[in-house]
Amino acid sequence: MSTNKVIKEVEVYCREHGIRFTDQRRMALEIIASSKKPLGAYDVLAEMGKEVENPKPTTVYRALDFLLEHAFIHKIESLNAFVVCHAGHSHEGSQFMVCDDCGKVEEVHLCHLPKDLKKKIDDTGFQLTRWNTEIHGTCNRCQP
């Protein structure tokens, strides 16, 4: 999905939900959506620095928090890095394939937990709010 399309969709979503999609937030999302690989917060910061004068970490983290909160982006915890969400719908869980060779990440859209895991969780009385699976390995293109 093109960066423009992502931005447009988020724009619409925000308008419809009375959420403020400010310049900083838009800029951060554009940067992340344009990248082929997950970006760290300080990568985003550096990119923002090309457009505005001397942005601060706080600024970036605030924008990231906003984007995460509304699931416009996801955090890849094992990389401390962020990717745009292409799901087009909200979901409480995510799954990613992370290539340790080229660094690219692909989201797997099976937005559900396996039955036996769900059962085990329910059996313990655990009330889940969100979950995340990160699968490391080597992608198709990077194999010998």
Add this chain to the structure above:
Amino acid sequence: MSTNKVIKEVEVYCREHGIRFTDQRRMALEIIASSKKPLGAYDVLAEMGKEVENPKPTTVYRALDFLLEHAFIHKIESLNAFVVCHAGHSHEGSQFMVCDDCGKVEEVHLCHLPKDLKKKIDDTGFQLTRWNTEIHGTCNRCQP
């Protein structure tokens, strides 16, 4: 499982596999195994500081790297913290329930990926080496 039992098992495993279970490694493992909650690297460092003179981050991270490599401990990526592994066998994937209230973490021992996810991965030609699922929510005890 008691800390002592963990240590004993790891001792045996290391002896049988010709791996060196040094004092620093033992100390780090004892500290993590004794904790009811995941510990950050600097928590471990602080604990080590009670037993030896002024340990350094490098020391802790080396011990942690060793313990992770042999899967005696796991890293909870979303917390930057470490827990002992109670599986008693090696496994390429882990699943954790993380209580955002009390901070306790429980490992779920369903050491396999769901079929449909495995299929999707295989279909893309991705070669997986390891995976990790972190489930956040509220544990039984912390619910109203």
Add this chain to the structure above:
DNA sequence: TTGAAACTGTTACAATATAACATTACATTC
């Protein structure tokens, strides 16, 4: 017993993330 590999010591620093408080913009109501 010696040579290679693994482990440890030490110093410095890089990378990631947050706290605290002041200021500005925005939307609502009077």
Add this chain to the structure above:
DNA sequence: GAATGTAATGTTATATTGTAACAGTTTCAA
């Protein structure tokens, strides 16, 4: 359109997490 409350931003400083680089020591096996 002025007053007011909330959300967003600006600014400074600092906390937390993690590595690099190189020297010294221990261990184990040939």
